[in-house]
Amino acid sequence: MAKKIAVIGAGVAGLSAASHLQRNGYDTEIFEMHNLPGGLCTAWKKQGYTFDGCIHWLVGSGPGHPLYHRWNEILDMQSLSFVEMEDFARVDDDRGNSLTLYSDADKLGAELSRHAGAKADLSAVDAMVEGVKLFALDEERDPAVKRRKGAFMVEWGRTTTVQFARKLDSPFLEYALQVLLGPGSISGLPWLMSVFHLKSAGYPIGGSLAFARVIEKRYLELGGKVRYDARVAAVMTEDDAARGIRLESGEEIKTDLVISAADGRFTIFTLLGGKYASDEIRGFYAGKNPALIPNPSWVQVSLGLSRGLEGGLHQLMWKPPRPLVVDEKAKHEVVGARIYNFDPTLAPAGHTVVIAMLDTKNGDFWRNLRHDDKAKYDAEKSRIADEYIALLDAKLGGIKDNVEVVDVSTPATAVRYTGNWQGSYMGWGWGTKVPVWTQRKLPGLRDFFMTGQWVTHAGGLPTVMMDGRATAALVCERDGKEFGSGT
Numbered sequence: 001m002a003k004k005i006a007v008i009g010a011g012v013a014g015l016s017a018a019s020h021l022q023r024n025g026y027d028t029e030i031f032e033m034h035n036l037p038g039g040l041c042t043a044w045k046k047q048g049y050t051f052d053g054c055i056h057w058l059v060g061s062g063p064g065h066p067l068y069h070r071w072n073e074i075l076d077m078q079s080l081s082f083v084e085m086e087d088f089a090r091v092d093d094d095r096g097n098s099l100t101l102y103s104d105a106d107k108l109g110a111e112l113s114r115h116a117g118a119k120a121d122l123s124a125v126d127a128m129v130e131g132v133k134l135f136a137l138d139e140e141r142d143p144a145v146k147r148r149k150g151a152f153m154v155e156w157g158r159t160t161t162v163q164f165a166r167k168l169d170s171p172f173l174e175y176a177l178q179v180l181l182g183p184g185s186i187s188g189l190p191w192l193m194s195v196f197h198l199k200s201a202g203y204p205i206g207g208s209l210a211f212a213r214v215i216e217k218r219y220l221e222l223g224g225k226v227r228y229d230a231r232v233a234a235v236m237t238e239d240d241a242a243r244g245i246r247l248e249s250g251e252e253i254k255t256d257l258v259i260s261a262a263d264g265r266f267t268i269f270t271l272l273g274g275k276y277a278s279d280e281i282r283g284f285y286a287g288k289n290p291a292l293i294p295n296p297s298w299v300q301v302s303l304g305l306s307r308g309l310e311g312g313l314h315q316l317m318w319k320p321p322r323p324l325v326v327d328e329k330a331k332h333e334v335v336g337a338r339i340y341n342f343d344p345t346l347a348p349a350g351h352t353v354v355i356a357m358l359d360t361k362n363g364d365f366w367r368n369l370r371h372d373d374k375a376k377y378d379a380e381k382s383r384i385a386d387e388y389i390a391l392l393d394a395k396l397g398g399i400k401d402n403v404e405v406v407d408v409s410t411p412a413t414a415v416r417y418t419g420n421w422q423g424s425y426m427g428w429g430w431g432t433k434v435p436v437w438t439q440r441k442l443p444g445l446r447d448f449f450m451t452g453q454w455v456t457h458a459g460g461l462p463t464v465m466m467d468g469r470a471t472a473a474l475v476c477e478r479d480g481k482e483f484g485s486g487t
């Protein structure tokens with residue numbers, strides 16, 4: 001008889017793990033507290049508009065990228081239409097300068113050169129363009145490519161965005177590249193832009209929830225089961241082995257193995273009562289490891305506009321005359337707008353959706369405010385929306401009189417709907433040193449695995465999809481089965 005496995009959470013990691021296990025002959029069932037698949041990969045409807053809460057770009061959306069074939073293992077990629085953008089984004093300063101990060105490597109090089117000053121070393125631009133083309137090559141097919149990528153990283157790894165911009169003698173590029181890439185190394189630029197150059201960083205028409213539903217569809221076709229509105233309250237153990245789950249309703253489901261694809265902290269300290277947390281793991285979640293900091297949460301302002309926005313802009317970042325204050329810890333000197341003209345399914349004809357995602361590390365503040373003073377919480381949401389609309393109106397014109405629908409979500413929303421610690425949008429932060437328990441196991445506990453964004457490095461959907469796959473492969477290996485991926 002097939003071994004029975006309970007998977008906690010129908011986010012992309014849970015769906016991926018369950019799908020691969022189902023394909024490999026296990027009897028899997030996913031238990032999801034929400035009434036939808038996707039977790040953070042989601043969208044919601046309001047008065048005729050769909051507001052997307054996730055995918056800006058999906059690495060592996062095009063067949064030229066190796067991850068395309070991995071996605072195809074858990075969904076039918078051909079059933080989706082991806083929009084591959086001509087550029088990643090445009091950044092404006094407050095003096096009339098604009099930088100567009102074009103997807104095409106040569107066009108990107110020309111754009112960087114356009115901003116170069118009189119004393120620029122243009123060989124730095126040539127090196128970046130070559131870098132983009134190099135990172136677009138498949139290293140699996142040619143070991144020499146892997147070596148060249150490594151050499152590039154060594155050469156450019158220690159050059160910051162500011163140092164790179166100084167090579168180009170351009171204060172504007174100093175500003176613009178930091179807005180786009182942060183203050184760290186410039187070596188991330190070729191990797192990022194190589195995915196766009198390959199036309200493999202697309203957005204699926206219909207948005208993130210439609211994407212999650214296509215993954216769910218494949219899983220159900222394989223014979224998998226999903227139980228929605230099923231909040232797991234505990235992982236049951238016997239002699240230090242997981243033996244099933246208990247739902248909040250009190251129902252107990254006995255299984256041979258449990259996989260948690262839910263929030264890491266909740267899994268370790270609530271579902272398992274902290275019994276299998278080593279001091280090191282406790283330290284991770286107590287903020288004792290400076291290399292292990294969760295990604296921030298975000299306040300999302302979503303607008304339904306009764307007009308389209310011309311000009312082909314889809315992602316704009318600009319410096320408004322005054323910062324947008326989200327809360328005590330988040331004062332945004334630069335704000336962004338994602339303009340969804342490219343997806344006609346999200347708004348009535350001739351209308352469009354605009355979304356601002358405003359990072360904050362103040363997840364607990366928003367949770368407490370919602371809990372303690374709902375009127376103030378609502379007032380803060382309105383204040384942020386009003387300020388954002390005023391800034392966008394000053395920037396693009398014709399906004400404030402055309403706003404039909406306003407929706408504001410906060411870190412409290414993210415916690416309520418996905419359970420993620422501090423409302424983090426991507427688990428552990430960038431540059432995080434991969435913790436020892438990325439073996440996906442907890443010390444002393446058998447027949448139990450964790451998967452998803454709290455046991456791997458930051459990287460969004462492809463990373464958690466691959467993590468779910470790797471977890472399924474581990475289970476097969478443990479059981480002496482050859483892992484089959486379906487391709």
Ligand SMILES: Cc1cc2nc3c(=O)[nH]c(=O)nc-3n(C[C@H](O)[C@H](O)[C@H](O)COP(=O)(O)OP(=O)(O)OC[C@H]3O[C@@H](n4cnc5c(N)ncnc54)[C@H](O)[C@@H]3O)c2cc1C
Binds near residue numbers: 009034058230233
């Ligand atoms: C605004 C935003 C934009 C993003 N943009 C991109 C992008 O452009 N590209 C990209 O690749 N990635 C992007 N990401 C990141 C990506 O969405 C996440 O990294 C990924 O979805 C995490 O998947 P996961 O399955 O590990 O976790 P989650 O999505 O958090 O899934 C966990 C699931 O477990 C469920 N759960 C929790 N507790 C319980 C319980 N007790 N019982 C039952 N079920 C439970 C939750 O409801 C949820 O469904 C973005 C994220 C956000 C928020």
